[in-house]
Amino acid sequence: QDLDNTSISYVGAWSSLSLYKNFERPFWQEHIPEASDGQISTEVTTFDQMGLGGGEVYRLMARNVIEVTSTVADYAVADAPELEGLDMPMMAPDVETARKIADAYRPVLADAFAARFNNAKLLAIAPYPSQVVFCNTEIKGLADLKGKKIRASGRTTAEFVQALGAEGITLNFSEVPGALQRGVIDCAVTGSLSGYSSGWHEVSTHLYPLPVGGWDYVLTAMNGKKWASLSAETQKWLQNEIQTNYEDPVWESAVEETREGIACLTGKGECVRGEPGDMVLVEATEEDFNEVSRHLQATLLPNWADRVDQKWVDRWNETIGKVTGLEAAK
Amino acid sequence: MILISLAVLLVLLVLSVPVAATLIVLGLFLDEFFSPFPLVNAMGDVLWSASDSFLLIAIPLFILLGEILVRTGVAKSTYRALESWLSWLPGGLLHANVATATLFSATSGSSVATAATIGTVAIPQGKAMNYDPKLFTGSIAAGGTLGIMIPPSINLIVYGFLTETSIPKLFAAGLVPGLLLAFLFVLGTALICLWRPSLGGPSTHHTWHERFSGLTSLIPVLTLFGIVVGSIYAGWATPTEAASLGVIGALLIALFMGKLSKSVVLEALEGTMRTTGMIVLIIIASYFLNFVLASTGITRELSTFLESAGFGPYLTLLLIIGLYIVLGFFIETLSLMVITIPIVAPIIIALGFDPIWFGILLILLIEMALITPPVGLNLYVVQSVRKGGSFNDVMIGAMPYVGFMMLMVLLLVLFPSLALYLPEVLN
Amino acid sequence: MLQQINSWLDWLLAGVDTGSLWMARAGGLLILLTVGLVTTEVLSRQFFGRSGVHATELTGYIMAISSSWAFAYTLMRKAHIRIDALYLTLPISVRGVLDLVAMLALALFCVLVVGAAFEVTLLSYTGGARANTPLGTPVWMPQLLWLIGLVWFSIAVVLLSLRVLFGLLSGNIEDVQKVAGSPTLDEQIGEENKEAA
Numbered sequence: 001q002d003l004d005n006t007s008i009s010y011v012g013a014w015s016s017l018s019l020y021k022n023f024e025r026p027f028w029q030e031h032i033p034e035a036s037d038g039q040i041s042t043e044v045t046t047f048d049q050m051g052l053g054g055g056e057v058y059r060l061m062a063r064n065v066i067e068v069t070s071t072v073a074d075y076a077v078a079d080a081p082e083l084e085g086l087d088m089p090m091m092a093p094d095v096e097t098a099r100k101i102a103d104a105y106r107p108v109l110a111d112a113f114a115a116r117f118n119n120a121k122l123l124a125i126a127p128y129p130s131q132v133v134f135c136n137t138e139i140k141g142l143a144d145l146k147g148k149k150i151r152a153s154g155r156t157t158a159e160f161v162q163a164l165g166a167e168g169i170t171l172n173f174s175e176v177p178g179a180l181q182r183g184v185i186d187c188a189v190t191g192s193l194s195g196y197s198s199g200w201h202e203v204s205t206h207l208y209p210l211p212v213g214g215w216d217y218v219l220t221a222m223n224g225k226k227w228a229s230l231s232a233e234t235q236k237w238l239q240n241e242i243q244t245n246y247e248d249p250v251w252e253s254a255v256e257e258t259r260e261g262i263a264c265l266t267g268k269g270e271c272v273r274g275e276p277g278d279m280v281l282v283e284a285t286e287e288d289f290n291e292v293s294r295h296l297q298a299t300l301l302p303n304w305a306d307r308v309d310q311k312w313v314d315r316w317n318e319t320i321g322k323v324t325g326l327e328a329a330k
Numbered sequence: 331m332i333l334i335s336l337a338v339l340l341v342l343l344v345l346s347v348p349v350a351a352t353l354i355v356l357g358l359f360l361d362e363f364f365s366p367f368p369l370v371n372a373m374g375d376v377l378w379s380a381s382d383s384f385l386l387i388a389i390p391l392f393i394l395l396g397e398i399l400v401r402t403g404v405a406k407s408t409y410r411a412l413e414s415w416l417s418w419l420p421g422g423l424l425h426a427n428v429a430t431a432t433l434f435s436a437t438s439g440s441s442v443a444t445a446a447t448i449g450t451v452a453i454p455q456g457k458a459m460n461y462d463p464k465l466f467t468g469s470i471a472a473g474g475t476l477g478i479m480i481p482p483s484i485n486l487i488v489y490g491f492l493t494e495t496s497i498p499k500l501f502a503a504g505l506v507p508g509l510l511l512a513f514l515f516v517l518g519t520a521l522i523c524l525w526r527p528s529l530g531g532p533s534t535h536h537t538w539h540e541r542f543s544g545l546t547s548l549i550p551v552l553t554l555f556g557i558v559v560g561s562i563y564a565g566w567a568t569p570t571e572a573a574s575l576g577v578i579g580a581l582l583i584a585l586f587m588g589k590l591s592k593s594v595v596l597e598a599l600e601g602t603m604r605t606t607g608m609i610v611l612i613i614i615a616s617y618f619l620n621f622v623l624a625s626t627g628i629t630r631e632l633s634t635f636l637e638s639a640g641f642g643p644y645l646t647l648l649l650i651i652g653l654y655i656v657l658g659f660f661i662e663t664l665s666l667m668v669i670t671i672p673i674v675a676p677i678i679i680a681l682g683f684d685p686i687w688f689g690i691l692l693i694l695l696i697e698m699a700l701i702t703p704p705v706g707l708n709l710y711v712v713q714s715v716r717k718g719g720s721f722n723d724v725m726i727g728a729m730p731y732v733g734f735m736m737l738m739v740l741l742l743v744l745f746p747s748l749a750l751y752l753p754e755v756l757n
Numbered sequence: 758m759l760q761q762i763n764s765w766l767d768w769l770l771a772g773v774d775t776g777s778l779w780m781a782r783a784g785g786l787l788i789l790l791t792v793g794l795v796t797t798e799v800l801s802r803q804f805f806g807r808s809g810v811h812a813t814e815l816t817g818y819i820m821a822i823s824s825s826w827a828f829a830y831t832l833m834r835k836a837h838i839r840i841d842a843l844y845l846t847l848p849i850s851v852r853g854v855l856d857l858v859a860m861l862a863l864a865l866f867c868v869l870v871v872g873a874a875f876e877v878t879l880l881s882y883t884g885g886a887r888a889n890t891p892l893g894t895p896v897w898m899p900q901l902l903w904l905i906g907l908v909w910f911s912i913a914v915v916l917l918s919l920r921v922l923f924g925l926l927s928g929n930i931e932d933v934q935k936v937a938g939s940p941t942l943d944e945q946i947g948e949e950n951k952e953a954a
């Protein structure tokens with residue numbers, strides 16, 4: 001193969017999370033230079049190691065400060081509300097649906113990136129483990145969240161929680177475990193495995209295992225000029241490598257990580273990461289799903305539709321709408 | 331590249347260019363000569379991210395709390411009371427500086443706020459009694475650093491957040507090392523003043539009656555401690571929210587003492603803003619510098635070096651301690667933590683060290699960085715509070731305390747249970 | 758001619774001084790407002806089980822705004838830290854030049870920072886950026902208030918720089934010391950005057 005001789009500098013997402021440690025870093029730091037026979041060299045860091053919060057990296061990429069970067073789509077919705085359509089509470093109850101949604105919406109996201117971030121090229125969509133609910137009080141289902149004090153960071157999650165009749169509490173992420181333990185809040189939302197590694201099972205009792213906080217998709221994109229500077233062959237090669245050696249493995253591991261996260265938190269099933277917790281696993285019912293569809297349709301999707309142009313609403317209906325059977329309208 | 335940046339930094343600082351401007355100019359210089367990307371394009375975003383910070387707000391809140399205590403006379407009477415118990419020791423008032431700082435640390439989560447409060451009260455006393463300014467200001471700068479070791483502590487919250495470690499456990503772990511360090515300060519100060527009495531001041535003696543009757547003036551500070559720490563442990567407030575409750579508490583105390591007036595509040599606010607403006611300008615400038623350092627790969631070189639060197643656990647630990655001491659000379663502490671913890675903590679934990687223990691060790695190193703020149707926020711704060719006198723005094727006066735901190739580092743490495751015992755018992 | 762310019766600048770600087778004091782006071786009131794907000798939040802959560810005022814999001818903005826409003830006040834009180842170890846040992850004329858260098862460095866700082874902050878604010882405005890929080894604040898609003906503080910700081914820095922420059926040109930080193938010299942010297946001079954009197 002005839003690859004360009006070039007270098008790529010990559011700014012990844014949270015350095016402490018397994019996505020970076022097990023996938024982003026090995027892929028960009030080792031795999032790309034090796035697979036390209038040294039034609040493409042890379043430099044890898046993360047936004048937290050640069051002292052950034054993660055919401056500004058696409059903007060910096062658009063201004064030629066960063067070449068390739070990944071961050072949680074939700075962090076960047078201030079600049080590009082189109083991204084928000086990808087990740088609605090419980091819209092994708094399992095990994096398979098989540099991937100179907102991601103693949104369906106990919107062309108729309110690609111256009112949004114190009115439009116919002118100076119012709120940036122969308123390279124990958126990968127999930128963080130599903131954002132589940134930890135409560136330090138007894139719940140039997142989604143309906144029991146009513147009246148609870150729930151820490152929800154993103155706008156759609158907060159809207160959803162409010163639609164359920166719960167109180168959305170805004171609290172800095174770092175203060176959540178202490179706040180749960182001492183009853184400042186009743187429940188909080190985070191990824192199952194990251195909840196386990198930060199010891200949330202020690203400060204909460206009940207686990208609602210469905211993605212009330214969505215999937216926190218991590219999107220990778222490349223600076224438009226950089227992308228245009230690559231030969232067609234290199235572009236094709238890179239896209240293929242990203243898909244087969246980064247995206248696919250992350251999605252495959254998401255199934256396993258979701259299972260493992262629940263096993264480690266509840267003690268039901270095998271947990272090789274350490275001492276399992278003994279949280280009560282709350283089963284989701286058919287009623288829960290009906291309730292969710294109702295709120296998505298009645299509250300969250302219309303709210304989102306109001307934040308973007310009609311064009312994006314139409315495209316959402318043509319893609320994610322087809323997969324989920326939901327419909328967005330202003 | 332590292333040497334060149336250090337040289338540029340030192341030249342600008344020695345030329346008495348303001349610290350904040352120095353940091354930005356250095357960032358630009360590195361961007362211009364060492365970065366393939368136009369990093370200056372990122373300045374607006376980086377500065378806004380650094381400024382729009384929920385965590386930073388605790389700094390003005392704790393400073394305001396201290397300012398109110400100063401203007402209502404609470405800080406002074408607390409200082410007097412502690413002085414009556416401790417000033418018989420060789421060094422006199424120096425011990426009151428450390429003891430008052432220790433007590434205020436229990437109500438303040440910020441070292442600069444603690445140093446500003448103690449400085450405002452103590453410096454006039456020291457001047458009136460003709461103390462040598464060096465050790466006097468040094469003891470205030472060093473005593474103030476206890477603010478982040480003794481709970482509550484903003485920096486421990488930052489550490490807990492970045493490493494996913496339990497913040498209540500970190501708070502519990504900081505208490506014993508914080509008190510022990512305060513004790514080392516007192517002991518060390520007494521020894522220095524035995525050796526060179528001119529560095530301290532006259533030992534003064536107070537009757538037991540004076541001492542015990544003075545204890546009542548500790549009530550306001552202890553009440554505040556109850557409000558700030560109590561509200562955290564009772565589950566009413568998070569550690570950062572507790573700072574606000576502390577300000578309300580201080581205002582109520584002022585009201586109760588009949589000292590609350592428009593001019594008191596206004597003066598307290600003006601003092602708060604003056605110190606906050608100074609601190610924040612340096613902090614945001616240093617965020618930009620750190621962004622440049624990370625982008626140009628210095629930080630990455632460091633982590634590759636530490637990971638690939640393959641030294642044993644204790645040698646690596648020694649290396650990391652050395653690294654923090656050196657970086658601490660030049661880099662502002664909050665940004666130093668944000669930038670290094672994601673790199674260093676995983677390495678340390680992989681070597682088998684306890685993350686809670688390392689958190690406390692790191693805070694100790696951060697305390698050291700606060701009082702080492704040329705970039706040391708606590709030195710700056712004390713200098714700005716005393717409104718005059720050369721910066722050299724504070725710099726030199728703080729040096730012995732750096733030594734005591736080194737001793738504390740050694741103790742903490744030899745006896746990890748100093749930090750780990752309390753959180754285990756409380757669990 | 759130079760004297761004329763100097764007295765104009767002094768007049769302007771007196772205005773800047775007053776303005777800065779009021780900006781800082783306004784920033785201080787914002788801090789007090791935070792205290793009120795957070796306390797309301799804590800109480801409303803404790804007694805009504807709800808987030809009353811979304812204090813977390815607002816306090817971040819207040820931090821940015823109030824501190825930028827304080828920068829000029831800090832400058833006028835000579836409280837931005839300079840390391841004067843070497844400075845104090847130099848003859849007065851060299852000190853004057855170093856004061857000018859210090860002011861010019863701050864002016865460079867301001868040009869860069871204000872330019873960058875202006876761009877960020879403009880982008881937030883034209884892009885219609887709204888924070889991804891329950892409040893969904895349009896980001897340009899807090900950014901504009903933040904920018905105002907930085908612009909005011911720049912005005913103060915530029916006027917002071919000019920004053921130092923013209924002070925040096927007209928050979929009035931004492932004036933330079935008074936407006937921009939190290940605060941250490943102010944105190945020494947103050948004490949000498951006291952002794953003389």
Ligand code: NA
Binds near residue numbers: 438439477479
């Ligand atoms: Na403290």
Ligand code: NA
Binds near residue numbers: 705
């Ligand atoms: Na230092």
